[in-house]
Amino acid sequence: METVLSVQNLGKSFKDKEIIKHISFEVRKGEIMAILGPNGAGKSTTIRNIMGIMYPDAGTIAFQNHKEIPRHKIGYLPEERGLYKNVKVMDILLYLAELKDYPLKKAKERALTYLKKFDLEGKENVSVEELSKGMGQKVQFIASIIHEPELLILDEPFSGLDPVSQELFKQEIRNLAQKGTAILLSSHQMNLVEEMADRLFLIHRGQKIIYGNMDDVKTQYANFKCTIRGKNDRAVLEHLPDVQRVEQENDTSILYLSKDVQAASWLKSLPDSLTVQELSIDRISLHEIFIDIATDKNLLQEEGVVHA
Template sequence: METMLTVETLEKSFKDKQAIRDISFDVRKGEIMAILGPNGAGKSTTIRNIMGIMYPDKGSIAFRGHNEIPRHKIGYLPEERGLYKNVKVMDILLYLAELKDYPLKKARERALSYLKKFDLEGQENSSVEELSKGMGQKVQFISSIIHEPELLILDEPFSGLDPVSQELFKTEIRSLAENGTAILLSSHQMNLVEEMCDRLFMMHNGKRVIYGDMDDVKEKYANFKCTIRGKNDPHVLENLPDVERIKQDEDTSVLYLARDVHPVSWLKHLPESLSVQELSIDRISLHEIFIDIATDQNLAQKEGAAYA
């Protein structure tokens, strides 16, 4: 698979604070790559360096092997939305397409098609300030893809969207990837990231902590957990083998199992006296991995060099 974006040993400091250090990753054609991390991890600084909004102190950023980034081939949806409020929707879309050297006739056709697809048909002559927040966000998304970018950077694309609009965005993002667009996606909605992304790059305190295929990360890092619904004595659960920690909430107990535990074999250790209304075993979610890292439990580091 062709590599569209290559980031190598990127570093950036502001006064006495180093925002990012030794950041390296790539984004491939037709994939959705997640860049994740808690607030202050360095995601926005990394994205702004890629976009040329600021420049790194060290390292390189290349597009298809060339150090010069062709801006007309990149689409960008910033976290801070910002369209001209008193300008008509069609005018702003055509203006932004023209800035990317995209043919205006084709841009108009694409704009009308996308407005229809995003339930905004008939709104092309409305000003941005007349639109609801969600409608404005759709227009901003359209503006980021109107010129058929080869690389698309999405910063919190689902923020503030209702579930129906989220599904529209998810469908379009997947469609873009299937048609060859390389997508770098930043989001705090881990369930959507886990559902959509092929690979992930997770940062903390300006450094990489996890990098790899989504399935590989879950297999190598996300240990199994057993969720039991039923009223049980916590001391009984604590005495079970290979249980690293337990979280109890009313009548539900979540048992986090040690690495390399075979779930089917482990179930044989459950006592017959256990109260079980429901029982499930699955791997911990990307959300839980994120929380572990964001709260400095350093669980990723316990995996050694697998993600270093």
Template sequence: MEVLLTVEGLEKSFKEKKILKGISFEVRKGEIMSILGPNGAGKSTTIRNIMGIMYPDAGSITFHHHTGKEIPRNKIGYLPEERGLYKNVNVMDILLYLAELKDYPADKAKERALHYLKKFDLEGKEKVNVEELSKGMGQKVQFISSIIHEPELLILDEPFSGLDPVSQELFKEEIRSLADGGTAILLSSHQMNLVEEMCDRLFMIQRGQKVIYGTLDEVKKEYANFKCTIHGKNSYQDLEGIEGVQRVEQKEEVSILYLEKDIEPALWIKNIPNNIHIQELKLNRISLHEIFIDIATDRNLLKEASELHA
């Protein structure tokens, strides 16, 4: 796939504190690329540098073969984490105004606005002031404002925050539809289940440095060993003694067995002794949520992250 955005060796400091330490990644046409990390890791600083809200101390950002102040920002859509639409302006006026700032034709903007208002169950809200909308409705309007000008790169910072499950599904469907249509999407979210469900590749930073970069399958294979969850009353010692078990976590009658690297699940399961009480058993890879928690809290209980390059 064609690379639309390249971030290379990005560094940024505020006073004496270095926030970004040589960040590098790519975002390709038609993919959903997730940028992950705990609060303070450098995600927002990275996004602000891409948007031209600030500029790096070192490194480069290239979009459509343009760098720095030459980047065509009108081809980029941005949904910030902190929502900020003018509250005393009606919905249609604010959408048309934001489209005009992106040099997008007014007639096409109005057509797209009406299309998306209907799609997001906001039909008839064109003349309603933003301050009269519910939080969820306001978020839908802000999302529409980020895509109304048909951006080639769409940056979404916590797009699912505060949405009910129905609205989350609408957003997920539209984000995937945009990617299928060729839009490059850079998605930042703390909702790991949604990231795991949607993303094609991911880039995770901790303390301003890359710790994971690759496709979800690559990350799972290289970082996430298998785990076995057993429901049943069993002793810690019996479970710990099973061949191939790296460590055991227990809570009441649920035991999680974290397996060693390169375990073959179909072969390993034959090692479970007959005396182990099993009401229910599930064998799968460690989730992206667990990987995130392990890195964010410096627990280092999982395998050291490999250098992954998709």
């Protein structure tokens, strides 16, 4: 798969504090690549370096064969929304398309198409300040894709959206990827990232922690957990084979299992004396992996890199 964006050994410091430390990753044509991390991990600094808003102290950022980042080929939805409030929706969309050297006639056609798709038909002559927060976010999303970018950077695109609007955004992001757009997605909504991303890059304290294909990451880092509903003694559960820790709330127990456990065999080993009203077994979620790293619980068995 063709590499659209390549970040190699990127480093950035402010005064004496090193914010990002020799990080490297790629974003490929037609994929959704998630960049994740707790607040202060270095995500925004990385994105701002890619966008040329600031410049790295070390490393390289390459966009295909261009020596400089071709901004007209990049779409960017920043976390901090920044549309001109007293400007009409269509005027701001055409203005931003013009800044990207995109044909205005085609931009207007695309704007009308997307306004209809995002339930904003008839809002083209309304000023931005008259829109709700969710409507404004839809307009800014349209602004980021109106010029048909080859690389689309989305920083918290789902923030503040109702469930219906989230589905619209998810569908359109997938459509763009299917048409070949390379997408770099940053979000704290782990359930959406886990659902959408092909690969992920998890950064903590400015350093690469996890990088690779979503399925491979889950296989390597997401150990199994078993949830049992029924009144059981915690000490009994803790002494079951391959149980690393137990969490209990009321009559529900969550058993976190060791890394290489064979789920089917382990289930057969459960004693008949257990009270089981309901039982499920699955891998821990991306959200749980994120919390583990962000809070330094060190519950994961190993840290490192899953190579894409």
